[in-house]
Amino acid sequence: MDLAEVGAIAGGGVRRLALTDEDRRGRDLFARWCREAGCTVRYDAVGNVFARRAGRDGALPPVVTGSHLDTQPNGGRFDGAYGVMAGLEVVRALNDAGIETEAPIEVVAWTNEEGTRFAPSMMGSMAFAGLMSLDAVLGSRDAQGLAFGDELARIGYRGEGLGGRPIGAYFEAHIEQGPVLEETNHTIGVVTGGQGQCWYDLELAGQAAHAGSTPMDRRRDALLGAARVVEAVNRIGTAFPPGGVATVGHLSVSPDSRNVIPGRVSMSIEIRHPDDGRRAAMDAAVREAVADAAARGSLEATLHEVLDQPAAPFDADCVAAVREGARAEGLAYLEMVSGAAHDAIAISRIAPTAMVFVPCAGGVSHNEAESATPADLAAGCRVLARAMLARAGSAVRSGAAR
Amino acid sequence: MDLAEVGAIAGGGVRRLALTDEDRRGRDLFARWCREAGCTVRYDAVGNVFARRAGRDGALPPVVTGSHLDTQPNGGRFDGAYGVMAGLEVVRALNDAGIETEAPIEVVAWTNEEGTRFAPSMMGSMAFAGLMSLDAVLGSRDAQGLAFGDELARIGYRGEGLGGRPIGAYFEAHIEQGPVLEETNHTIGVVTGGQGQCWYDLELAGQAAHAGSTPMDRRRDALLGAARVVEAVNRIGTAFPPGGVATVGHLSVSPDSRNVIPGRVSMSIEIRHPDDGRRAAMDAAVREAVADAAARGSLEATLHEVLDQPAAPFDADCVAAVREGARAEGLAYLEMVSGAAHDAIAISRIAPTAMVFVPCAGGVSHNEAESATPADLAAGCRVLARAMLARAGSAVRSGAAR
Numbered sequence: 012m013d014l015a016e017v018g019a020i021a022g023g024g025v026r027r028l029a030l031t032d033e034d035r036r037g038r039d040l041f042a043r044w045c046r047e048a049g050c051t052v053r054y055d056a057v058g059n060v061f062a063r064r065a066g067r068d069g070a071l072p073p074v075v076t077g078s079h080l081d082t083q084p085n086g087g088r089f090d091g092a093y094g095v096m097a098g099l100e101v102v103r104a105l106n107d108a109g110i111e112t113e114a115p116i117e118v119v120a121w122t123n124e125e126g127t128r129f130a131p132s133m134m135g136s137m138a139f140a141g142l143m144s145l146d147a148v149l150g151s152r153d154a155q156g157l158a159f160g161d162e163l164a165r166i167g168y169r170g171e172g173l174g175g176r177p178i179g180a181y182f183e184a185h186i187e188q189g190p191v192l193e194e195t196n197h198t199i200g201v202v203t204g205g206q207g208q209c210w211y212d213l214e215l216a217g218q219a220a221h222a223g224s225t226p227m228d229r230r231r232d233a234l235l236g237a238a239r240v241v242e243a244v245n246r247i248g249t250a251f252p253p254g255g256v257a258t259v260g261h262l263s264v265s266p267d268s269r270n271v272i273p274g275r276v277s278m279s280i281e282i283r284h285p286d287d288g289r290r291a292a293m294d295a296a297v298r299e300a301v302a303d304a305a306a307r308g309s310l311e312a313t314l315h316e317v318l319d320q321p322a323a324p325f326d327a328d329c330v331a332a333v334r335e336g337a338r339a340e341g342l343a344y345l346e347m348v349s350g351a352a353h354d355a356i357a358i359s360r361i362a363p364t365a366m367v368f369v370p371c372a373g374g375v376s377h378n379e380a381e382s383a384t385p386a387d388l389a390a391g392c393r394v395l396a397r398a399m400l401a402r403a404g405s406a407v408r409s410g411a412a413r
Numbered sequence: 414m415d416l417a418e419v420g421a422i423a424g425g426g427v428r429r430l431a432l433t434d435e436d437r438r439g440r441d442l443f444a445r446w447c448r449e450a451g452c453t454v455r456y457d458a459v460g461n462v463f464a465r466r467a468g469r470d471g472a473l474p475p476v477v478t479g480s481h482l483d484t485q486p487n488g489g490r491f492d493g494a495y496g497v498m499a500g501l502e503v504v505r506a507l508n509d510a511g512i513e514t515e516a517p518i519e520v521v522a523w524t525n526e527e528g529t530r531f532a533p534s535m536m537g538s539m540a541f542a543g544l545m546s547l548d549a550v551l552g553s554r555d556a557q558g559l560a561f562g563d564e565l566a567r568i569g570y571r572g573e574g575l576g577g578r579p580i581g582a583y584f585e586a587h588i589e590q591g592p593v594l595e596e597t598n599h600t601i602g603v604v605t606g607g608q609g610q611c612w613y614d615l616e617l618a619g620q621a622a623h624a625g626s627t628p629m630d631r632r633r634d635a636l637l638g639a640a641r642v643v644e645a646v647n648r649i650g651t652a653f654p655p656g657g658v659a660t661v662g663h664l665s666v667s668p669d670s671r672n673v674i675p676g677r678v679s680m681s682i683e684i685r686h687p688d689d690g691r692r693a694a695m696d697a698a699v700r701e702a703v704a705d706a707a708a709r710g711s712l713e714a715t716l717h718e719v720l721d722q723p724a725a726p727f728d729a730d731c732v733a734a735v736r737e738g739a740r741a742e743g744l745a746y747l748e749m750v751s752g753a754a755h756d757a758i759a760i761s762r763i764a765p766t767a768m769v770f771v772p773c774a775g776g777v778s779h780n781e782a783e784s785a786t787p788a789d790l791a792a793g794c795r796v797l798a799r800a801m802l803a804r805a806g807s808a809v810r811s812g813a814a815r
Contacts, residue, residue: 189626206625210671221778222660223608223685224591224752227651229776234661235647241640249629258624259636260671262664269612269662269681271779279671283625350626374631376623377673 014040014080014096015088024379025088029081029123029134030058030159035166037080041095041120048102050118054170057148058122058163059135063115064102066403071114072177074403075362076101076395078185078354079124079135086125087381089186089371093388095120097184101396105405113404114179121354122163128153136354139174140361178362180329180402183355184395185366186383190374192345198390199337199344200368203330205356206254206283206348207290207322213240213301214313219266219274234264234273236308243300244280251293254285254348280314285348287322323356326363329402333365336397342390351376363402367394416442416482416498417490426781427490431483431525431536432460432561437568439482443497443522450504452520456572459550460524460565461537465517466504468805473516474579476805477764478503478797480587480756481526481537488527489783491588491773495790497522499586503798507807515806516581523756524565530555538756541576542763580764582731582804585757586797587768588785592776594747600792601739601746602770605732607758608656608685608750609692609724615642615703616715621668621676636666636675638710645702646682653695656687656750682716687750689724725758728765731804735767738799744792753778765804769796 017037018027027033038060042052045062054060063073078094098118105112121139126132129151137143149160163169187193192200217231241259248257261279280297284290298314305312330346337344347368349356355366369391372382419439420429429435440462444454447464456462465475480496500520507514523541528534531553539545551562565571589595594602619633643661650659663681682699686692700716707714732748739746749770751758757768771793774784 187626188623189628190622190631191626191628194631208625219780220592220776221590221753222662222683223610223658223754224589224593224778225658225776226591226593227647227658229592229596232647232660234643234664238640238643241636242644245629245634245637256625256627256629258634258672258674260624260666260673260675261669262636262666262675263669264662264664267663267665269683270660271662272660273662273664281624281671351623352625374622374627376626378621 014092018082020085020379022085022379024381025082025086026084027080027082028084028128029125030128030162030166032166034081035168038120038168041080044099045118048099048106050102054168055139056145056170056173057135057138058168058170059139060120060168062118064105066112066115068113069115072179073115073117074179074399075117075119076182076184076399077119077121078183080120081123081125083125083127083377085379087376087378089381089383090188090376091124093186094184097392097395100392101399104396110405112400116399116403124354129159133352133354133357136357140357141174142357142360145173178358181355181358181362181364182329182395182398183353183366184391185353185368186371186376186381187368187374188351188371188376191347192368192370193372193374195345196343197345198342198369198387199394201330201334201337201344201346202325202349202366202368203346204285204322204324204348205352206285206350207287208281208283208318208320209290209294209316210318211280211297212315212317213278213280215276215305216311217274217308220272222270222272225272230272231309232272233276233310236304236310237262237276237278239304239307240278240301243304244297247282247293247296247300251284251289255289255293256350257282257293283350285322323359325359325365329363329365329398332398332401333367333394335401336394339397340390340393342394365398367391367398414490416494420484422487422781424487424781426783427484427488428486429482429484430486430530431527432530432564432568434568436483437570440522440570443482446501447520450501450508452504456570457541458547458572458575459537459540460570460572461541462522462570464520466507468514468517470515471517474581475517475519476581476801477519477521478584478586478801479521479523480585482522483525483527485527485529485779487781489778489780491783491785492590492778493526495588495785496586499794499797502794503801506798512807514802518801518805526756531561535754535756535759538759542759543576544759544762547575580760583757583760583764583766584731584735584797584800585755585768586793587755587770588773588778588783589770589776590753590773590778593749594770594772595774595776597747598745599747600744600772600789601796603732603736603739603746603748604727604751604768604770605748606687606724606726606750607754608687608752609689610683610685610720610722611692611696611718612720613682613699614717614719615680615682617678617707618713619676619710622674624672624674627674632674633711634674635678635712638706638712639664639678639680641706641709642680642703645706646699649684649695649698649702653686653691657691657695658752659684659695685752687724725761727761727767731765731767731800734800734803735769735796737803738796741799742792742795744796767800769793769800
């Protein structure tokens with residue numbers, strides 16, 4: 012809640028866009044708290060901040076946890092921030108309990124996960140994982156034309172080095188951003204991986220014409236074709252359980268006048284599925300539905316795939332560590348796939364990874380109304396701590412407990 | 414084509430918005446041509462221009478024809494202008510043939526039919542017919558805040574009086590603005606009346622949510638509901654032949670983001686039918702379809718009717734005069750209802766009225782590509798002349814023919 016004061020906005024949410032002064036103040040606060048907890052803090056060439064708690068064997072690859080501190084323009088207090096604060100809480104709890112780990116522990120705040128000021132999203136973790144080049148990140152520009160690299164230097168977080176070092180395991184705690192845990196009365200989501208997804212842009216072209224004087228049987232109504240695609244996309248999402256979803260989120264009509272039959276529609280389509288084979292079948296169904304709507308309505312359809320991201324199954328041992336942590340805490344847990352993208356999905360390409368979800372009220376996220384209960388958030392921290400200790404190895408330092 | 418030079422734009426079309434300098438120059442040209450044809454020219458309090466060719470009996474109510482000289486922002490050369498020029502051509506032809514009429518003949522250019530600079534459309538004819546008050550017309554403001562009355566005075570066409578005088582008959586020649594005549598190989602449309610229409614605004618409210626992490630069975634997708642309404646509206650238009658049409662021309666989505674399930678959709682619906690009873694049945698079907706889509710999708714629907722305009726059947730004798738004119742000219746004609754609104758629809762409330770349609774290429778109108786053949790345009794003039802003579806009564810003036 013203290014962190015949420017940085018960039019707080021009227022509706023109870025937070026606006027802390029990547030590499031703004033608010034982001035800088037959030038980072039400063041995080042770094043100060045980590046140093047006060049005995050961590051050494053450094054940041055890399057894209058501004059990812061790593062707070063390291065030494066282990067007995069400094070040669071062992073660290074067990075890392077974290078998430079991001081940047082928010083949506085009208086974001087909530089938990090998306091990202093919870094995962095970073097949960098990592099800090101783990102460090103503080105280990106200190107309080109006098110627990111030493113074999114491997115070092117690091118808490119990371121990845122730069123620009125939201126991708127709302129600089130595109131794409133998950134820049135910091137993708138660059139760390141080698142999925143995006145340093146030049147591409149530093150050269151990315153915001154709507155005002157300001158470069159990522161310049162803004163990063165301006166707020167004082169342009170450091171040295173980028174990835175290339177082994178990570179023993181990566182765990183990320185996050186609010187679910189969906190309604191399933193709350194509606195099924197589970198406290199912990201044991202996340203087994205990330206969905207694969209395809210994003211498309213669709214253009215439908217018909218013939219704009221006078222709505223009064225053009226008979227029904229002589230129309231080439233682009234919006235009628237679009238409506239058939241919207242319904243088909245919904246059917247396709249429903250036809251691929253479990254885990255399949257399909258959505259049309261953007262649609263614009265031209266000329267968009269009350270008395271003119273729409274001559275042109277631009278729309279987005281996206282499909283997601285945890286199984287890439289099933290997603291390929293959804294892709295085929297989408298293409299068939301678009302072709303069918305175009306043929307029925309005498310429309311020209313141009314379908315352009317803008318993203319094809321494979322599914323990211325998480326590491327079985329890390330998932331097991333989260334599951335065991337939930338069991339040991341006696342918490343009701345549900346194994347689930349992450350529908351949203353997270354830094355963990357990028358890191359899972361280079362390190363054993365798993366995630367811990369906690370419920371959020373009504374599944375609402377990317378919204379100022381985002382909310383989660385202290386009890387659920389604390390439970391997530393305890394599960395995270397157990398999973399990390401299982402991977403880092405630990406023992407109570409004699410006489411250090413308070 | 415000379416008139417089309419006034420306000421000509423690059424694509425071959427015309428931009429001659431109401432009460433602009435282009436409108437003034439168009440009016441000046443029309444008035445000069447009418448005076449050269451022996452007419453007396455006057456204009457009324459809303460700028461409607463009347464060119465009068467005397468009849469033998471000045472006490473008889475005039476037989477009036479005309480249309481409008483203003484255009485869409487990217488309009489064509491024929492919408493409106495053809496009807497005014499056709500009236501002038503009738504006067505010139507009567508002069509050339511030395512034909513005198515019993516009743517006077519008037520050619521009118523109604524002010525602001527398009528309604529694109531000052532709303533609503535058909536202001537001049539509606540005010541003349543007493544369907545709109547003088548104050549409402551003069552007080553109407555454009556996007557820059559300029560008042561209709563001031564702009565009318567600025568271009569020098571703010572005259573005296575408004576309607577209140579009998580009209581023996583009103584005929585308007587116009588391009589069809591639809592594809593029917595061209596596709597069915599008819600030269601003349603004998604227009605039996607104007608469609609009645611209802612316009613609605615519909616708001617559908619669901620729940621915006623994350624497109625990746627919200628399962629299909631937990632969504633309240635406003636765009637899915639809107640798609641079902643679009644399809645239903647299309648079915649309703651098709652289910653009420655002959656003459657029924659139904660259209661969704663405007664639709665906007667909120668938040669309109671690729672990865673967010675639409676929480677809100679605003680859209681327009683319009684239905685038109687020449688028979689008000691059948692239109693009432695269409696209205697009921699629309700309301701049922703909206704309620705059904707809302708119930709299926711767990712959406713809140715707010716349907717607001719913004720226009721309810723009854724059908725305007727034309728005068729049987731005037732329609733017969735047009736039909737007889739087409740027969741006498743040996744032209745293929747089709748009886749049809751006007752899908753578009755015209756000044757004739759307003760005038761039909763106060764005087765016996767009919768319209769003459771001629772084909773336009775591809776049915777395209779409100780578009781720079783608007784086109785019609787000289788032969789069809791001339792045929793329309795001949796039919797118009799015969800219909801007007803039938804109503805005005807005529808005889809060849811001895812020795813006046815050239």
